[in-house]
Amino acid sequence: MAKVEETLKRIQSQKGVQGIIIVNAEGIPIKTTMDNSSTVQYAGLIHQLMMKARSTVRDLDPQNDLTFLRVRSKKNEIMIAPDKDYFLIVIQNPTE
């Protein structure tokens, strides 16, 4: 538990990071640093996006797999790191 917290804190302390969400494979958020409504919204939408991206990569080459997904928008950047069972969403505001 402490290790988890420590890792999250480390990520949170980076410059510009606005929020972190850990989501399980079904899209249910496990741990978050943002408020509930935003968390649920992010988790649901990004879960679908991530599934689509992963299936795209695997359709193109079955031996391949998705390692990282970055969505850059005008206001911020959403980084999604997928894994077998969970995935981690980080929202960062890159410019000041």
Place this chain on the structure above:
Amino acid sequence: MSAKNTKNAVSKGKGKKNDLPSSEERSAETAHPDHIFPVVLTSATQELFGCRADVDVTGDDPYRLLKKQDIIQDMKTRAAVSDFSPVKQAVLDYPEDEILLVFDRDFTYGQSFYLVLTEEAKENLLKPPAEEKDEEDEGEELSEMTVPKTPEQQPWVSLGSEREIEEESVMDTRPRLRYKISRARREFGAPVRFSDCGAAKLKDCFVECGSYQDKSLSIRRMEKQCGVQAVPSTQSSSTQTVWKYPRNMCTQYEPRELDPEEKENILQSENLKNFLNSVTARLELAIQQNVILNVFVDDWWALGEEDAAFGGKADTHLKEYQSFTDLHYSKDKTISFINWHPTITGVIAVSVAERLSFEERIDSSTKHLLNPALILFWSFSDPINPQVVLWDVSGHVERLQGTRGGAGGRSISNRNPRAFEEKPENGPPVVCYCAVSGIENGHKGPVTDIQWLPDTFEVSRTGTPLENKNQISVQIVTCAPDGCVMFWDLRAPRVVAQPLIDKKQKIEEKILENPHGVPNTFKHLDLTWKPLTRVTLPKVDTNGEYSGLKFSLRESSNSSAVLDKSVTGAERQEHPGYALLRVPSAKHSRQLENICTKFYVGTEDGELVYTDWKLEKDNDSGRLFSPKPTNCFRVHDGQVNTLLRSPFFKDILLSVGGWNFAVWKEGAKNGPIILSSCSEKRCTVGFWSLTRPAVFFIGKEDGNLEVWDLLEKTHEPSQIQNVTTARITCIKPWVISSKQQLLAVSDHQGTLHILEVPRSLRHPLANEKWSVNRYFETEVERLIYFEKRQEMRAREKREMEAAEQKRKMEAGSMVMKRGEELEEEALKEFEEYRTLEKHILKNLGLLPEAQDTFDD
């Protein structure tokens, strides 16, 4: 015919005796075609026929048609001598009457003339003479060229086709029988009778051959060729469903969530730890990449932004957009305040007052009752006539007590367009105020500043901020030079008195008619309005109170801070009307902790006071009183006429007064972070720019408008522009759209100027807020450093003084010691001197005492 025969004969001859004639011809006539016959014509013959060489016929005109009869005649006349004798037969056989004679200049055929023996050749020669030129070819080609269209007949080789032809050809096998049928002459023309006769009667007249089935003809067809095509058979059909029972359906869903225990379990699991370990490295790389460099930045765009700041000078001035004066209402008056309508663009409210000094006001106070001051509403669509005019009761200036509280009532009707009742008249409609505070309850001086509290919180009787359940602004804060700041509530106070009296009062109120058709919105306050709380400003050092002129709260309606509305859970509803609202008890509402209750007040003497409005309880008497202010700074030389917070930084204030202005940071207790130098003219008003954090405008006494840009120059304004000749009384910018920003400037003469702000003054630079923030921080650090230095200096000074003191002490004791020594030394010298004197005197013999001992 004959020609053809001739030709055929010739060609047949040629065909049968093919070899011989051709060689004969070749040997006899030097290679000329068979229809050409070269002749030699003597000059006599030439003269006779009119074809003398080179005279009648030339190379260019070599053709002459000779009449056949003439030639025959000539032949007859001269018989064997005639030149034409060799061709006698050909000429006789010639079908036409004219034979072509050709002058052969080049002797192509051996002689100087030749005759053309065939029609065809004649035509060919006469018509296209170019073909003749080709007849110079020799050999086998001659035959082709002479009859260009018909090929030469090859010797026929029999290949056995004659039999077939003979078999196929139809020929009479016997001579044809001829029958001659005749009738006796006498029967010619006699009437004839025909009759029918059946074939069966005369059996021997005919032979019948009936049809019979010939076996050889009945062949059974064993094979038959037929074709098959497969065609898809289509069939169209349709169905219709019957919706018997229409029923709406809807689904409601909510996101899945895990229980806290499950979350705990997952968080503890090894799986998650491994996941995080593996994923964190990638993430940190990505995050740091973003922080290091923004790969999506558009360099051109960023470059263009900076360039615009140094753009053409022509674009940096404020352009005059429109100006409003009204001859009727605003002539000879001064504008004391302007405000833009927050929602309707292009409407601006202007308060107009008589410009008289204090003494004049008192002298002519009676006149004022008839000549009230007004608020005009100007709209951009109609620059000549003001739209709505509000009355203001400021004529009662000699009773400086509560009437200015009527200013509160007036401004309420300002902000609440629903409270208007506009009577369409000939001129602009005049609307009266709604409520006036009670005379003894209001301020004792003219109200100089009035502000709404934001709708996020409200204040209780003791000054503690409470949660505002209705989410609308219901409280006002006013300030007057009588030394106190009052909080007013728009709602009716809690009913404390007995119900009977209340009912009576209510009935009475109902009976009172509304003068001037003023709406009933604030009837419950009229003439009985009391302030909710009163905050006094006791002086820090001495007794007495500060006479505040302007104040500035940290949380104001203009600020963009939004409290988390979801905390209250209430939504904005149509408020039921102020009369129905009641001041809630302080116990029921929730106290809000994070509202800052401290505020700044600018005074008449040019001081800036920082104090708290929460009332404290005096421990001895149990009364509530206002605490002493925490800070007081004397900075300006005159009255403080503007005290404003920056729209970008909650804790930066601009205060303008006297001949200078200052920028303060809330929290920096040492002094202003920027203090301008004294200018030549008084500064009358100041305002921050709404879009650029580093820019603010200062209005001057001589009508100049100074634009200060803190990032460009801090010792002088970046731009000065003259707007009007009179003193500027108020400045208010307003953002119409992203491309247009207007600045409303009012002057002492009653004219309202609207200026357009150029792009350089309204478009913020890149990172401007951050740069200005840094600048303020450095200024604050400078102040802190200053103070530290001062302390250090003070300490140093003390140390130095202490050191000097010590030295002086030591010096004093040393002097004393030396005094004793000196005496000793002096004595010693005296002794020595005495001895010396004695000695000399002795030597001179002048010693009086020891003279008797002295011998020469």
